[in-house]
Amino acid sequence: MKEFNRKLVFEDGNEYLGYSFGDTCDKVCEIVFNTSMVGYQEILSDPSYTYQAVVMTYPLIGNYGMTEEDYETKHPTLGAFIVGEYNDTPSNFRSTATLGKIMEQYCIPGIYGVDTRKLTRYIRDFGSRKVLITDISTSKEDGMKILEKVDIPTDAVSKVSPKESYHANTRNPKFHIAAIDCGMKQNIVRSLNQRKCAVTVVPYNTTAEYIRKLGPDGVFISNGPGDPKDVPEVIKTIRELHGEYPTFGICLGHQIICLSYGAECYKLKFGHRGGNHPVKNMQTGKIEITSQNHSYAVDSDSLKHTPLEVTHINLLDNTVEGVACEKDKVFSVQYHPESAPGPEDSGYLFDRFIKMMQEVKENA
Incomplete structure (x- = not known):
């Protein structure tokens, strides 16, 4: 030996x-x-x-x-x-x-x-x-x-976020997404492109004014490393955009959305990381096996003072796994519906985002 x-x-x-x-x-x-x-x-x-x-x-x-x-x-x-x-x-x-x-x-x-x-x-x-x-x-x-x-x-997001905007286009796009990259996995971009979305990826510290100039059909906030409170720039941007565009957040993006409405986050003892976490969809009653990677969670009690409704719950420890505000056309999940790696139970969330943007277009 x-x-x-x-x-x-x-x-x-x-x-x-x-x-x-x-x-x-x-x-x-x-x-x-x-x-x-x-x-x-x-x-x-x-x-x-x-x-x-x-x-x-x-x-x-x-x-x-x-x-x-x-x-x-x-x-x-x-x-x-x-x-x-x-x-x-x-x-x-x-x-x-x-x-x-x-x-x-x-x-x-x-x-x-x-x-x-x-x-x-x-x-x-x-x-x-x-x-x-x-x-x-x-x-x-x-x-x-x-x-x-x-x-x-505590500078993890600024380390991994792009320094400049770039485009991830697809053939004959039906929608244009402004994606705030806090450390985004590329399979998120691929998942949006597959659904006929052209994606403009912007740095984490992009202002609401800049996003408005892009004229997107929807806004996406990505996953990323660290404590969501370390990126007040993103929280401020999302707060200023409330109700203006259909908005979807994943993982860190979920926490940022909740913080932008006045909720609180806390650090878990050892976090959730793996491809086998059971999550209950409170709207349908269905159980999804999910891919997860995060150290922080949203305080469920703090959500009571916001317009956000809890939509998903982790069945291992009852932590909040998803929220939505129907009035503002905002929703988010703590887990990774794009997987890579992991189960593919939650891909429907991207379709929900598409449907939300389609409804806004039809009612415009």
Whole structure:
């Protein structure tokens, strides 16, 4: 058995030993876990994981390699990957590179050989927290000192949002969407394009005035990393646009919509991340199996003082998973209907957005 060459160090002195893959840099991240059985490429390239070290509970990672078509962003910003078993010889005709090679390219460290079951239970018991991924030679004491000095940055959205607007067009579009990119997964754009929507993607700090000049049929607010209160610019923009356009928000976009109406958000102990979360649609009674990735949730009591109605509930912990304001033609969900990876139960939400814009056009 070869000797361990990497380790994780926590603020309380806990250490987990393993082997290196990907980049070999030291990094301080917020540690979280994801229960998805597939989709490590989409997780690696999801901007919502900026500054986070992701523990994959599925034991074998890397076995089908990486392919050009499946990235959710061109420049992955994941903090680190922690896996049980890493496979560096993938078997897949679509594969063009190994996971480890791509992680080297984007300076993302990885560690394998860790007891991920034990580590996940540790996160569930004590919550998401700072972790240092480092060389085995770093002493526990030095690692704890580094963790004490280094804070997780709060500029994640500004880091991953585009600096300028761009267009994602489709043939013979029927609608034009202004999409506020707070760290948007590309499958959201693809989902809108497939429904004959031309999309103008704008930076997170775009003003309401600029969006009005675009003359969109609808406004979309994307997913993204971090605390929604760290992006007051987006909250202000959405507040100023209330009632002007059909509006749809996903994940961080859901939280931003709720904050714009005066609701409050709070941080979950260890968040929701995976492709198997059951959500109940309160309007139809149906249960959807959903893809999720978020640390924050909307306070249900704070919604009572807003015009927003709760439309979806998480059946694992009763957290708010969706809201709507019929008068303003606004709705949002905490989960990811575009999946990638995950189940496809919730694609109807994009159709709901289309229908809403169509009704506005017909009544204009």
